[in-house]
Amino acid sequence: MDGIGTTMQKKAAELERLAEVLVTGEQLRLRLHEAKVIKDRRHHLRTYPNCFVAKELIDWLMEHKEATDRDTAIKIMQKLLDQSVIHHVCDEHREFKDMKLFYRFRKDDGTFPLxxxxxxxxxxxxxxxxxxxxxxxxxxxxxxxxxxxxxxxxxxxxxxxxxxxxxxxxxxxxxxxxxxxxxxxxxxxxxxxxxxxxxxxxxxxxxxxxxxxxxxxxxxxxxxxxxxxxxxxxxxxxxxxxxxxxxxxx
Incomplete structure (x- = not known):
């Protein structure tokens, strides 16, 4: 009978954790759309579709008790950024910052890496x-x-x-x-x-x-x-x- 080794079990556990990040990110994306936190925004005469403002999102996470403080909220969103669930709209920042910067879920602009x-x-x-x-x-x-x-x-x-x-x-x-x-x-x-x-x-x-x-x-x-x-x-x-x-x- 075909068994599975420790290496395969560890790899499966790692991929399960990745899947958890993707599912968690998708649940958040749907909530933010429903709450109108994600929407088209303008900056310097340019419109950025389906994005959110980092500072406003952190406010929202704390208001909905998804984070105890702003630093924790930043760490949560950084986790999603590290796994390519979200990104800065111009890809100029690899860190999630508590500022008036625009970020977007990759699923909303078709850039999620398949x-x-x-x-x-x-x-x-x-x-x-x-x-x-x-x-x-x-x-x-x-x-x-x-x-x-x-x-x-x-x-x-x-x-x-x-x-x-x-x-x-x-x-x-x-x-x-x-x-x-x-x-x-x-x-x-x-x-x-x-x-x-x-x-x-x-x-x-x-x-x-x-x-x-x-x-x-x-x-x-x-x-x-x-x-x-x-x-x-x-x-x-x-x-x-x-x-x-x-x-x-x-």
């Missing part, structure tokens, strides 16, 4: 959303080696579903897709003993893409034991929408 990691992440999120929005019995509590695990997928059934949904043309290619999802920290074997392989083994999504993130989480290692809320898709009950699509794909 490297291999980002593409796999976006594919994984799309599959996750499709799975959670479809009436099926794929995600269940099951046993493996006498131990019960919640929110599991049987590898062979997951492959059947991916083929049915047209994600890949052949079973072999679908298994390879599952392996990429595992290597990029999207899914995992329930005990982390095995790579993804077509058969009866159980797997879980490592992330709940829909969980509302606190921005402070960007500054700390995320606990894997964060409790799921009632409306979480991990709770195996009917999902209720709570304010629109928070997908990074939208």
């Amino acid at each position: 490297d291999n990691e980002a593409k796999v992440f976006m594919r994984g999120q799309r599959i996750y959303e499709k799975l959670m929005n479809t009436e099926n019995n794929l995600v269940q509590t099951r046993e493996e080696e006498g131990v019960s695990f919640e929110r599991t997928l049987v590898a062979s059934e997951f492959i059947d579903w991916l083929l049915q949904e047209g994600e890949m043309p052949t079973r072999e290619e679908t298994e390879q897709l599952g392996r990429r999802l595992l290597e990029h920290g999207i899914i995992q074997h329930v005990t982390n003993k095995h790579h993804f392989v077509d058969g009866p083994l159980l797997y879980q999504f490592r992330m709940n893409f829909r969980r509302r993130r606190r921005l402070m989480e960007l500054l700390h290692e995320r606990s894997r034991s964060i409790p799921e809320s009632y409306d979480s898709p991990f709770c195996l009950r009917k999902q209720h929408s709570d304010g629109g699509n928070t997908s990074f794909l939208s």
Whole structure:
């Protein structure tokens, strides 16, 4: 049986942390659009579409208790800048400054770098959303080696579903897709003993893409034991929408 080594587990954990930054950034972007913090702005007779003023954003973060002080707010936004989620509108500043400078989410101007990691992440999120929005019995509590695990997928059934949904043309290619999802920290074997392989083994999504993130989480290692809320898709009950699509794909 195909196992996974420590190096692969560490790499998957790193990519999971990157995915957390992307999801957190996207949730913030949608909130800022809704609050009209992001809008077209003029400076020296030039219009800059869909941008925000750093100083005003820091005010907003503190007002909404997303940061305890201005220095913390700067560190949060610097994290998003370092991961290319946001950038200065003219790319003149690599640091997020508490000033009247214009910054923009790269998703709002189409400059987000779609490297291999980002593409796999976006594919994984799309599959996750499709799975959670479809009436099926794929995600269940099951046993493996006498131990019960919640929110599991049987590898062979997951492959059947991916083929049915047209994600890949052949079973072999679908298994390879599952392996990429595992290597990029999207899914995992329930005990982390095995790579993804077509058969009866159980797997879980490592992330709940829909969980509302606190921005402070960007500054700390995320606990894997964060409790799921009632409306979480991990709770195996009917999902209720709570304010629109928070997908990074939208």
